[in-house]
Amino acid sequence: MDKKVGVKILGTGSYFPKKILTNADLEKTVDTSDEWISARTGIRERRISENNEPTSELAYKASIDALESAGIKSEQIDLILVATTTPDMLCPSTACFLQMKLGLTFAPAFDISAACSGFIYGISVAKAFIESGLYKTILLVGAEELSKVTDWTDRSTCVLFGDGAGAMILSVSQENDDVLSVVLGANGLYSDLLFLPAGGTAHPATTETVNKKMHTIKMRGREVFKVAVSKMALAAVKALELSGKKRKDIKLFIPHQANMRIIEAVAKKMGIPMDKIFVNIHKTGNISTATTITALDEAVKTGKLQKGDLVELVAFGGGFTWGATVIRV
Ligand SMILES: CC(C)(COP(=O)(O)OP(=O)(O)OC[C@H]1O[C@@H](n2cnc3c(N)ncnc32)[C@H](O)[C@@H]1OP(=O)(O)O)[C@@H](O)C(=O)NCCC(=O)NCCS
Numbered sequence: 001m002d003k004k005v006g007v008k009i010l011g012t013g014s015y016f017p018k019k020i021l022t023n024a025d026l027e028k029t030v031d032t033s034d035e036w037i038s039a040r041t042g043i044r045e046r047r048i049s050e051n052n053e054p055t056s057e058l059a060y061k062a063s064i065d066a067l068e069s070a071g072i073k074s075e076q077i078d079l080i081l082v083a084t085t086t087p088d089m090l091c092p093s094t095a096c097f098l099q100m101k102l103g104l105t106f107a108p109a110f111d112i113s114a115a116c117s118g119f120i121y122g123i124s125v126a127k128a129f130i131e132s133g134l135y136k137t138i139l140l141v142g143a144e145e146l147s148k149v150t151d152w153t154d155r156s157t158c159v160l161f162g163d164g165a166g167a168m169i170l171s172v173s174q175e176n177d178d179v180l181s182v183v184l185g186a187n188g189l190y191s192d193l194l195f196l197p198a199g200g201t202a203h204p205a206t207t208e209t210v211n212k213k214m215h216t217i218k219m220r221g222r223e224v225f226k227v228a229v230s231k232m233a234l235a236a237v238k239a240l241e242l243s244g245k246k247r248k249d250i251k252l253f254i255p256h257q258a259n260m261r262i263i264e265a266v267a268k269k270m271g272i273p274m275d276k277i278f279v280n281i282h283k284t285g286n287i288s289t290a291t292t293i294t295a296l297d298e299a300v301k302t303g304k305l306q307k308g309d310l311v312e313l314v315a316f317g318g319g320f321t322w323g324a325t326v327i328r329v
Contacts (some may be wrong), residue, residue: 006177013065043262046162083118116317166293
């Protein structure tokens with residue numbers, strides 16, 4: 001019988017739009033304050049994409065960065081996956097736009113929709129494809145432009161979100177297995193706590209849906225908060241168990257960057273000191289599927305993670321969905 005193949009992570013990359021929107025800027029447009037936003041969320045600023053800069057453009061720039069870090073040519077990619085909640089269009093997929101931008105006309109491409117947990121879901125899809133032998137080298141991207149589905153008059157949501165993209169290249173390996181474990185979960189019963197009501201088939205876009213701003217994010221923040229803490233902690237503990245590793249073996253925990261208080265509560269629940277938790281929410285805000293991968297890329301680029309280190313990613317999002325993975329960088 002053939003030896004089971006493993007997954008090697010060849011490289012990561014990221015890209016953020018240039019424009020910065022600070023809490024002070026928001027103070028001028030909605031009834032809020034830097035003090036409230038910083039204290040309740042940990043967010044100080046977020047990046048905002050241009051009107052002529054769709055999600056696939058951020059995905060493209062993050063992919064180029066990841067290809068450089070992996071030291072491979074784009075032609076070596078044989079599958080493209082884009083996790084996103086804010087696609088360029090409902091159809092075609094953002095992955096197809098990215099494929100076109102990369103000039104890879106033969107690599108199959110599709111989107112993964114699992115809200116903020118999309119990148120973790122993507123790691124599991126990539127791992128399964130590689131282990132099955134169907135594809136050898138996969139480009140996995142988490143890219144979002146939440147600024148374009150935000151109601152900028154709703155202070156309870158508009159202070160939270162931002163734009164950005166991260167990418168990872170995963171490849172087949174006979175020696176390594178850099179994805180030690182993945183745990184996924186979902187519960188559609190919570191679908192009305194965090195959702196984007198219109199623009200799909202339940203509420204096709206009409207003048208009325210636009211006037212009622214039904215194409216923007218709706219959220220019951222306090223209820224989301226509670227479930228997020230419990231599901232993220234559960235998933236992180238389970239993924240650690242499945243990996244066969246202990247907390248002390250993990251160099252860095254990278255939780256979904258949704259709210260500093262959620263991050264602190266998850267760390268407390270898991271008994272992990274804050275110096276082992278990576279945080280960059282103050283400068284990014286919540287960028288949904290892109291949070292864990294852009295944070296991972298920053299940790300690598302700033303030397304917080306070295307080659308061979310173990311890291312655990314954990315995320316939670318609309319659906320609800322959640323997931324955690326232990327990987328080796
Ligand atoms: C959204 C969130 C920051 C709100 O914080 P909170 O402590 O729960 O605050 P509440 O919603 O209870 O609101 C408290 C008060 O602040 C007010 N408030 C809400 N947003 C505000 C803002 N941007 N600025 C000032 N005041 C604000 C509310 O109107 C409320 O006022 P009231 O007491 O007079 O009614 C928090 O619930 C949260 O982060 N939830 C999780 C959201 C999330 O992460 N979603 C994505 C998951 S992937």
